[in-house]
Amino acid sequence: MSGSTAVRDRLRQGHPTILDVAERAGVSKSLVSLALRGSPRVREEKREAILRAAEQLGYRPNAVARSLVRKRTNVIGVMLSDLHNLYFAEVVDGIEAEALSAQYRALINTGSRMAEREWVAIETLLQLRTDGLILAGPVLPTSLILSAASSVPVVLVARASRRPSVDSVTNDDRAGARMAVDHLVSLGHRDIAHVDGGTGAGAGSRRSGYLEAMRDHGLAGAAVVVPGTFTEEGGAAGIDRLLASRARPTAVFVANDLAAVGALHALERHGARVPEDVSVVGYDNTALAALGHIDLTTVDQPRREIGAMAVRLLLQRLDDGRDRGRHVVLPPRLVVRGTTKPPRAGAVAATSARR
Amino acid sequence: MSGSTAVRDRLRQGHPTILDVAERAGVSKSLVSLALRGSPRVREEKREAILRAAEQLGYRPNAVARSLVRKRTNVIGVMLSDLHNLYFAEVVDGIEAEALSAQYRALINTGSRMAEREWVAIETLLQLRTDGLILAGPVLPTSLILSAASSVPVVLVARASRRPSVDSVTNDDRAGARMAVDHLVSLGHRDIAHVDGGTGAGAGSRRSGYLEAMRDHGLAGAAVVVPGTFTEEGGAAGIDRLLASRARPTAVFVANDLAAVGALHALERHGARVPEDVSVVGYDNTALAALGHIDLTTVDQPRREIGAMAVRLLLQRLDDGRDRGRHVVLPPRLVVRGTTKPPRAGAVAATSARR
């Protein structure tokens, strides 16, 4: 017995285990396990001895071993398509807060916006046996998402899904786009263009929302959509294309904040002042929009809430055994800042006259 | 034998294991293990049968079990103090690329800039037995960092260290600050103020670099430092304070980009045009600075390289058994954009006259 102790000591290089604690406290490994997990049926005196021994040895539970036997890691894997997009930072805040309060940990992995890298990230999380997966803004094909979902609960964030095997949390892009248009119309704008987001997540719905709102306001004839992307360059290129083809509109609704900043700069280049000559509305209310120097009117997505909801959906599948798909759509909110104001009298008249 | 098979099948709910694959392929678990890891000493015919069986069952290796026996997870834990800071996004790119090429995975956890949450994040990674830890911009006390470092190799990013047990990678903040000043001086500025970064990482060195450079240019008398922070508000408040106390300088070096954007806005508020009236230089060259609408002259940190270097330092300890501390300091680089230009003749004259 003391022989085996000697061997343990001699060979020890790594972390102390529950057996080391047991030996030092003079109890069995089982009791150590019980005590460390706070079981009420451990005699007070032994509990103290065990905690003391663990403390002295610098014992730290091995989550790997625990996960193996429990068949649960209590970890939620988060695949972030793009760390550079500030939009996701706050979503992650919501995920972490909600996960923590349910005794789960969130582990993040990123995909650098490339389908292949995203799959590597997901495969890694699956091999680590995370209890559930949150995919934030994935660009990879639905078939791969479904294949991941066949082995673990999956929630999609910022990408819609109708599948019963994959939950999703999105904001109501269509409604948000309508809010943007409604706001501009209420300021007196009628000549409102849209720089769209191409294949970006939610871009299609934002475009539809814009078109619907224009129609509802009787402005279908004034609606113009120019192609763009969710990038600064995309927004700037959209403005260039817009101004090349027609008279300057009095307002532009751009598909997201980053593109809106690009649009702001392009308008400036073209000699148009914002908001005096042209009003600009973005989408997402990222930290960028809130900068004093940019001060962009935009549509806010409840990002923390989106993250928290994603975790809740996961836990419902994990703990309550739900197996029907849930697709939550959260309402956005207009945030009025400095890039929108009523059009100048002349501009309005011109547009009215044209109709 | 077929009895136990039936039991396995009936009870199967979770993931298929190596045993399921072995059974289906008609070989032992050991051979499956060998084949899946690409050992050359498995007969071709069996290898194919095994791969086919694994494929059909949708087998996915259990990294938890593997880690337990190998006593290695091949995972590098990354604790990010703040996801909202774009500075770290690119550092993570470097970390991921370098880790991937060395067959490691990077797993990220965040601390929300609160020491307590940072410790939770680190503790989680330690319990998961990540092979090494990269702490990016941690705010927690050195004692805790040392305690983590006693059980696993730790590299600090964007926080200097002199300890032998903890490696670090930083940029040469002092040299970067000098570059900023040198640039302004070479444009003809002499009245150059500095809005500092308070307790932010590197802020102290940037301040020293500024003061040294001013002294070296014979401008010690013109040096002014006003307190700020690494935030937009910090930069704006710095400008407010600066202009309240004295005549407007012709140039300002602000401790980081975010604060510089705040400064830009504050200067605008005070009726000073940038760069016509005042030149502004930031630090970090984050994505923010590159926005066309902001176009900030700034000092670039080689962020990808910093991340990659952090991984390399970790691997040296892990694989080559290095145990002396290494503290790498990488050179920054000036990026000239639109917020700096020579001072107007009058302004220079005024300052010169004053001396």
Added chain:
DNA sequence: GAGCTGCATTGGAACGTTCCAAGACGAAGG
């Protein structure tokens, strides 16, 4: 045809936990 060699394959132990059925022990009850 016995012994050797080398290759392909195998079973068992180990990793550090949790869980479970069962053990030890003293007190209470008959």
Added chain:
DNA sequence: CCTTCGTCTTGGAACGTTCCAATGCAGCTC
């Protein structure tokens, strides 16, 4: 004095891998 009970404690099995020593077997040599 023997049971029974309850409380606290224990050893062994299991989780899914990897690693290692050992086995089987074919072909070769003498």
